[in-house]
Amino acid sequence: MAESVKVLPEDIKAIIDVYEWDMRTREGVQRFRELKAKSLPSVALDGELVWQSIIPMQEEIIAKIQDLYRQKNQGV
Amino acid sequence: MTESAFSMSKTQRYIYKTQRVCPPEIHFQANDAILESVRFVGGGCPGNAQLVARLLQRMPIAEVLPILNGIECSKGTSCPDQLAEAILAMQSGKLQPVSSFRVEDDPTPRKIVGLIGELSGDRRVLRQLTESMATRGVEAVFCAGNLTGTEKAGPKLIKEIGKSALRAVTGDRDWAYAYEMETKKLPFIDRKTRDFLARLPQVISFQMEDRKGVLFFGDYLQTMPGYSDFEPYALEINMVCGLTDFMRDETVFPALEAMAPQFRADIIIFSQTGKWGHWHLAGKDFISLGPAVDRDGISWASLEIDSGGLKYSKIVTSNAIGV
Numbered sequence: 085m086a087e088s089v090k091v092l093p094e095d096i097k098a099i100i101d102v103y104e105w106d107m108r109t110r111e112g113v114q115r116f117r118e119l120k121a122k123s124l125p126s127v128a129l130d131g132e133l134v135w136q137s138i139i140p141m142q143e144e145i146i147a148k149i150q151d152l153y154r155q156k157n158q159g160v
Numbered sequence: 161m162t163e164s165a166f167s168m169s170k171t172q173r174y175i176y177k178t179q180r181v182c183p184p185e186i187h188f189q190a191n192d193a194i195l196e197s198v199r200f201v202g203g204g205c206p207g208n209a210q211l212v213a214r215l216l217q218r219m220p221i222a223e224v225l226p227i228l229n230g231i232e233c234s235k236g237t238s239c240p241d242q243l244a245e246a247i248l249a250m251q252s253g254k255l256q257p258v259s260s261f262r263v264e265d266d267p268t269p270r271k272i273v274g275l276i277g278e279l280s281g282d283r284r285v286l287r288q289l290t291e292s293m294a295t296r297g298v299e300a301v302f303c304a305g306n307l308t309g310t311e312k313a314g315p316k317l318i319k320e321i322g323k324s325a326l327r328a329v330t331g332d333r334d335w336a337y338a339y340e341m342e343t344k345k346l347p348f349i350d351r352k353t354r355d356f357l358a359r360l361p362q363v364i365s366f367q368m369e370d371r372k373g374v375l376f377f378g379d380y381l382q383t384m385p386g387y388s389d390f391e392p393y394a395l396e397i398n399m400v401c402g403l404t405d406f407m408r409d410e411t412v413f414p415a416l417e418a419m420a421p422q423f424r425a426d427i428i429i430f431s432q433t434g435k436w437g438h439w440h441l442a443g444k445d446f447i448s449l450g451p452a453v454d455r456d457g458i459s460w461a462s463l464e465i466d467s468g469g470l471k472y473s474k475i476v477t478s479n480a481i482g483v
Contacts, residue, residue: 110382113403117403124418124419
């Protein structure tokens with residue numbers, strides 16, 4: 085999953101911070117439960133689960149990030 | 161000056177197998193410079209051993225070694241002399257620190273094993289279970305703790321287990337007793353029994369033909385000093401205890417299925433919840449052992465493997481304790 089984020093265009097990477105949790109660890113399990121995720125891989129944006137069990141297409145990730153970015157920066 | 165110039169190595173736990181002295185093991189915690197604590201386990205003069213332990217607590221190793229070295233008690237050595245050997249072995253790297261929990265392996269491939277949950281200090285229950293298992297040709301018996309109870313500490317039960325072929329891991333209460341961390345409400349237990357508990361493993365691995373089994377009590381293992389998410393069987397422990405809440409949260413089973421191929425074990429057994437249960441998921445068997453005595457009666461679980469695969473059965477021996 086992290087691979088699909090690593091290959092995002094630079095302009096998209098410039099507006100996001102990426103965190104990856106290792107599900108083998110207690111910390112990863114704790115984060116998984118905080119997000120109320122059910123399956124793997126799971127991707128959350130701004131603390132909300134967006135994708136589960138699938139690796140989304142890059143276009144889909146970009147569109148969702150841009151959408152969230154626009155919403156957060158409306159009126160700025 | 162750099163920060164590392166002041167740093168001291170991490171304190172770690174060591175278990176040294178002694179030679180020619182009464183206690184078979186010395187458990188100690190130390191770093192490069194300080195002997196944090198020491199305990200002579202499993203025999204010897206308990207009063208003297210405790211005194212030595214108290215006197216040496218948090219002493220610089222450079223001061224400890226000359227005091228211990230060369231003391232003779234019998235057969236050319238002594239408990240202090242063996243402790244000196246242990247520290248020297250630690251310093252030379254011949255003695256490696258133990259991981260947070262101790263794993264004991266039963267390498268013999270089994271066809272049928274008996275599984276016991278919480279015994280709670282009751283010797284009569286163990287006898288009844290043993291009789292029942294004998295009639296079914298059980299090859300090995302594993303107990304997932306707790307051996308000790310809240311009403312009965314169970315020194316007689318533990319003594320009986322010590323003489324039997326049963327293999328047990330410590331439950332959370334057993335572990336607390338072993339290291340004198342039990343709550344004051346719990347019944348008294350003598351040092352010999354504590355020593356026995358301190359020598360038990362926290363995890364048992366075993367073999368059912370070509371399938372690997374692992375047995376532990378529950379999530380207290382994750383709080384043990386030095387627990388690492390990457391030591392053997394930590395993944396199984398993290399998934400059972402943390403992810404699935406002991407298989408009670410079925411909504412995360414898809415995630416468990418995704419993680420299961422990375423497991424070392426194929427059969428994962430635990431007993432913390434006090435409920436009986438069996439789940440087959442992603443080619444793995446998960447078994448929760450209930451207490452030996454519950455409202456159904458006196459129970460154990462049989463695990464049998466044949467050409468048809470693994471068969472789990474809960475066996476109720478009776479609904480009352482025979483006196």
